[in-house]
Amino acid sequence: MTHIVQAETGDADAIGLFQTRCWEQTYRGIVPDEFLDATTAQARATRWAERIANGSRRVSMALSDDGLLLGVASTTRPDQALGGLPALELSTIYVDERAHGTGVAARLLQVALGDEDAHLLVFSFNERAQRFYSKHGFHHTGDSQTDPGTGLEEQRWVRQGLQQTPFR
Numbered sequence: 001m002t003h004i005v006q007a008e009t010g011d012a013d014a015i016g017l018f019q020t021r022c023w024e025q026t027y028r029g030i031v032p033d034e035f036l037d038a039t040t041a042q043a044r045a046t047r048w049a050e051r052i053a054n055g056s057r058r059v060s061m062a063l064s065d066d067g068l069l070l071g072v073a074s075t076t077r078p079d080q081a082l083g084g085l086p087a088l089e090l091s092t093i094y095v096d097e098r099a100h101g102t103g104v105a106a107r108l109l110q111v112a113l114g115d116e117d118a119h120l121l122v123f124s125f126n127e128r129a130q131r132f133y134s135k136h137g138f139h140h141t142g143d144s145q146t147d148p149g150t151g152l153e154e155q156r157w158v159r160q161g162l163q164q165t166p167f168r
Helices: 009-027 033-038 041-054 104-113 127-135
Strands: 002-006 058-064 069-076 089-095 118-123 139-146 153-159
Touching: 002 104, 009 033, 009 041, 009 058, 009 069, 009 089, 041 058, 058 104, 069 104, 089 104, 118 127, 127 153
Parallel strands: 089 118
Antiparallel strands: 002 058, 058 069, 069 089, 118 153, 139 153
16 A cells, blocks of 8 residues: 655655655666766755755655655646646656556656646656656647756646546
């Protein structure tokens, strides 16, 4: 059984370490090694602590019965939405590869977004993530940008109008 809880500042170290592991699992060999090697789990933990403390991100964690961190999702809701996009942004969703295909990502997504309209950025090469987002009502808007950290192309995806559609 997986439990979804809201992260607190004291969870930042675990989230920073988890994010580092997930990036290694998913992106090593795709994202430049220099980028992956330059960002430490401690630096990520510091950013997560700031985000949680100042409320700039709402962070949910998926935990196993024995307390193992299986996934993390975070959302932002800026004061002013980007031109024509829903105000809610899915900023991150990470799931440990051992939990792929178990429904953890879908549960995290539901807790993070509910049925609200939302948008996100996804790496253009990440077809697995794109299939997941498509399954959950997102579509590519046609807009792309270069991620400043990695130099890789990201696509903007949007989900709108799910309020009348049951969650799959």
